[in-house]
Amino acid sequence: SFARIHETNCKKQGLLPLTFANAADYDKIAPFDRVSIQGLTSFQEGVPLNLHVKKEDGSAIDIKLNHTFNEDQIKWFKFGSALNQMAAKAQARNA
Numbered sequence: 001s002f003a004r005i006h007e008t009n010c011k012k013q014g015l016l017p018l019t020f021a022n023a024a025d026y027d028k029i030a031p032f033d034r035v036s037i038q039g040l041t042s043f044q045e046g047v048p049l050n051l052h053v054k055k056e057d058g059s060a061i062d063i064k065l066n067h068t069f070n071e072d073q074i075k076w077f078k079f080g081s082a083l084n085q086m087a088a089k090a091q092a093r094n095a
Contacts, residue, residue, distance in 0.1 A: 011073045014081035021048060021064035028063065032056045037065070043077070045070050 010017045016037070020026055029035065038050040051063040069077065079085035 007068065008073075011069065011076055012082040014077060014079070014084070016067070016077060018049065018065040018067050021066050025063045028061060029053055030056065038062075043069070043074055045074065 007017050018037075033056065034054040036052045038052050039047070040049065043049070049065045049067060051065050053061045053063060055061070076082040076085055079088060
């Protein structure tokens with residue numbers, strides 16, 4: 001769980017605070033598993049993301065991840081941070 005202010009600060013820095021849709025899924029991930037987050041190219045408000053976990057033995061599992069991003073916060077993520085988005089807007093105005 002994230003405190004609301006801390007979560008927003010993470011988002012402003014371009015981080016991706018996520019939570020497991022099912023808390024028990026946390027225990028399904030081992031230290032040598034390889035993970036990738038799927039759904040970021042179509043990242044949108046209210047749509048969970050998918051954590052694809054490749055196990056050391058070659059098997060794979062998918063885990064649903066929740067987020068609380070709104071449209072503006074998704075833009076921050078896509079720019080790498082809120083500051084990067086503001087810089088891009090300023091540069092576009094000055095061009």
